[in-house]
Amino acid sequence: MQNRFSYVIGCVIRENDQQVQPKIVAKTIKTKTQLYRPNVIWKMSAPNQINISDLTVDGDITDLQNKKQIMSRHETQRQIAPTFNFNLVFKGDNDLKSGRYLAKVVMKDKQGHIWRFSQHFTVGTPVKTQMVKRWTMKWWYWLLIILLIIITYKLYQHFKQKKQILRHEKKS
Template sequence: KTFDGIVAGAVRVERLTKNEKNGITNKFAYVKGIVVRQNDNAVDPALQINKIKVGQYHYLPGVIVTMANPTNINISKLKIDAKAVNDKTGETLNTKTVASGSVAPNSEFNYVIRYSKTIPAGKYHFIGTATDQKGHHWEWREPFTVKKAEKVANQPIRVRGSFEWWWLLIAILLLIILALIWWIILMKRKKDHDDEE
């Protein structure tokens, strides 16, 4: 099947080795990028919004915009300026700018506008513009609804330190050995004392 544009992919190369059950096996591999092209016909990229939802993103509320490039060409030096605006109050929830992004052919990504407070329920618009290095231009004014207020997640951050159990085991063994030596010395003194009597 013929196509215009490019198909990007890669080949992973690694040496086949037996996996050892006990111990560590190092595997070395590399990935070689491949771009397949059938002709030099120009292809205009597209940047479209597939869906918009509001949810938690790294413990903060955010407007998660799923964008896609459904064409067989990459987008380079992408600049996006976007904001989320409350329809009722006209206030901007938050803004986000990407200065130099890249989008692979036939790919999808999340563009997230985070917010440090609770996002109130209501109707909103995602408003944005984007340009790339070849002068392509995109504009969006997409409505979305927040059905219930999205609050900041009160998730405690747990930091687990690494604990070396073998140090504890060595310490216990040393205490047992010291206790045995002390007991042997006491028994010997008692025996010597009994012999003297």
């Protein structure tokens, strides 16, 4: 089997000799419950027409009331496409109480570009950890299931017996 087709992984077309510098812009921060846990989502974008590769992301969320770090994020070898909007998600294990917080992120790429962001945000209503409610079968569910099985079996026997009696009557 031979393949006559090929593809280009990356293609750079230039209008002039000026290098395009990568840029990352921090936007809004919001809180949301995802997968039953409170998360802080920081929307960001890379508005330039350049691919940012081998990006290292280090960030944390600090509660300003007690100066305690409540969430952190570390990521390596991330890639960001040109003109791309993306979310940095800080996943929490505990409830996120109402109050003021500080989000900080440092990003570094393999060319040595460094981006530092910090932004204050406020949580108005607490974001709670939602516990998964498991469906547990009570004793009366089991009783109901057993009764349905017994009734179904008895009806089956009754109709089977009635059918045999009708056959026997036809023969006589």
